[in-house]
Amino acid sequence: MEISAAGRLEVRITAADVGKRVSVRTMIEHAAPGEKFTDTVGVLTSWDKGVLLITRKDGERVRIAESALVAGKVVPAAPARRRGPAASYDELARVAARAWRPVESERLGDWELRAASGFTRRANSVLPLGDPGLPLDEALGVVRRWYRERGLPAYVQTATGAEGTQELLCAELEERGWVPEVTAELWVGALAPVADRGDPAGVVLSREAGEGWLARYQRKGLSEVALRVLGSGPSVWFATVPGAVEGAPPAAIGRCVVDGRWAGFAAVEVDPELRRQGLGTAVMAALARRALDEGASAAWLQVEAENAEARALYAGMGFAAHHAYHHYRAPDAGGTGR
Incomplete structure (x- = not known):
C-alpha cells in the first residue's frame, strides 16, 4: 500500500x-x-x-x-511471471486464433468476425485485437447483425489478467447486458520438458484426424465444417494411441498445431477407464517431439478453470497460466459449444 x-x-x-x-x-x-x-x-x-x-x-x-x-x-501493468516463455497477450491470441480457424471471417477494423456453423465459440466469435473503427455501440450492432444473418448467437472473445488484455472492454460489454460464458485460461510452458515427460512409444502421428481419432474425440456427429476447423492451422498433427481391442476407439488422442516457436496442444483425451496410466502424457510427449523437430521451443494450451485433473497434469509439466479468456454472449442470444 x-x-x-x-x-x-x-x-x-x-x-x-x-x-x-x-x-x-x-x-x-x-x-x-x-x-x-x-x-x-x-x-x-x-x-x-x-x-x-x-x-x-x-x-x-x-x-x-x-x-x-x-x-x-x-501498480505495474502486469505482474512479473516467473514461469514459462515470455509472450504478450497479442502474440498468444493471434497464435491461438491461427490454430483454430473458422470457415468464414470478416474484418471490422482491427476486429475479426469468425463463423463456423456454430462449431465451438472460439470459431464463432469476434476476436477484438484493437479498434473496430467505429464507436463501440455501432460496432456491436454490426456484430449482432453479422451473426444473425448466419443464424448464430453473437459472441465476443475477450481476455483478462495480462498486459494488453481487455478488462475495459469486458466492463463495457457487461454494462450493455452481454453475458460472460465459459471462462478458461491459456497456459504456457517450455516445450522440451514436455517431450521428455512421457514414453511416446505406441503413439501414432498423422496429418489427418482419421476415423479412430474422431471416435475418441468428445464431440460427436461432427460436420464437414467441424472437420475443416480441426484440420486448420499452420502445421497440424494428430496423435492416437490405439485401443487394446481391434476396432475399439483409441485409448488416447491429442492434437498439436506448430506455428513458428509455438506448439499448441488441444483435444488431449483418454479413455476414462485408462486414465492415470500416463497415456495423456505420452500423447503430449510424442507431439512435442515432432514440434521440436519443426523448430518450436514454446508450448501453449487452454484449460477450463474447473478441470482440476488437467490443471494438475499441465502444472506438473511446467505450464503456468498466462491469462484468462472469456466469451461474452449478446443479450437474448442462444448458446453454442466451447
Missing part, C-alpha cells in the same frame, strides 16, 4: 486512473477480530457515482465503495 512520509496510508488513485492496474485496501464492515482490511488488485475499469469497479486477473469483478477506501496506488 502507499504510505506517506508520516507513516499514514494514502489513496493515490483517482478516476483519471481508469484503465490502469491498481492495488487498493478497503475497510471491512462488521469484520471479525483481526480482519479489519481487505486488499484487491486488478484493473480499475470504472469509477462512477462513488463506486469503483476493479477487474481481477481471473475476470472476477469487484465493486468497492469509494468511502471504504483506506489506501490505493497504481
Whole structure:
C-alpha cells in the first residue's frame, strides 16, 4: 500500500486512473477480530457515482465503495511471471486464433468476425485485437447483425489478467447486458520438458484426424465444417494411441498445431477407464517431439478453470497460466459449444 512520509496510508488513485492496474485496501464492515482490511488488485475499469469497479486477473469483478477506501496506488501493468516463455497477450491470441480457424471471417477494423456453423465459440466469435473503427455501440450492432444473418448467437472473445488484455472492454460489454460464458485460461510452458515427460512409444502421428481419432474425440456427429476447423492451422498433427481391442476407439488422442516457436496442444483425451496410466502424457510427449523437430521451443494450451485433473497434469509439466479468456454472449442470444 502507499504510505506517506508520516507513516499514514494514502489513496493515490483517482478516476483519471481508469484503465490502469491498481492495488487498493478497503475497510471491512462488521469484520471479525483481526480482519479489519481487505486488499484487491486488478484493473480499475470504472469509477462512477462513488463506486469503483476493479477487474481481477481471473475476470472476477469487484465493486468497492469509494468511502471504504483506506489506501490505493497504481501498480505495474502486469505482474512479473516467473514461469514459462515470455509472450504478450497479442502474440498468444493471434497464435491461438491461427490454430483454430473458422470457415468464414470478416474484418471490422482491427476486429475479426469468425463463423463456423456454430462449431465451438472460439470459431464463432469476434476476436477484438484493437479498434473496430467505429464507436463501440455501432460496432456491436454490426456484430449482432453479422451473426444473425448466419443464424448464430453473437459472441465476443475477450481476455483478462495480462498486459494488453481487455478488462475495459469486458466492463463495457457487461454494462450493455452481454453475458460472460465459459471462462478458461491459456497456459504456457517450455516445450522440451514436455517431450521428455512421457514414453511416446505406441503413439501414432498423422496429418489427418482419421476415423479412430474422431471416435475418441468428445464431440460427436461432427460436420464437414467441424472437420475443416480441426484440420486448420499452420502445421497440424494428430496423435492416437490405439485401443487394446481391434476396432475399439483409441485409448488416447491429442492434437498439436506448430506455428513458428509455438506448439499448441488441444483435444488431449483418454479413455476414462485408462486414465492415470500416463497415456495423456505420452500423447503430449510424442507431439512435442515432432514440434521440436519443426523448430518450436514454446508450448501453449487452454484449460477450463474447473478441470482440476488437467490443471494438475499441465502444472506438473511446467505450464503456468498466462491469462484468462472469456466469451461474452449478446443479450437474448442462444448458446453454442466451447
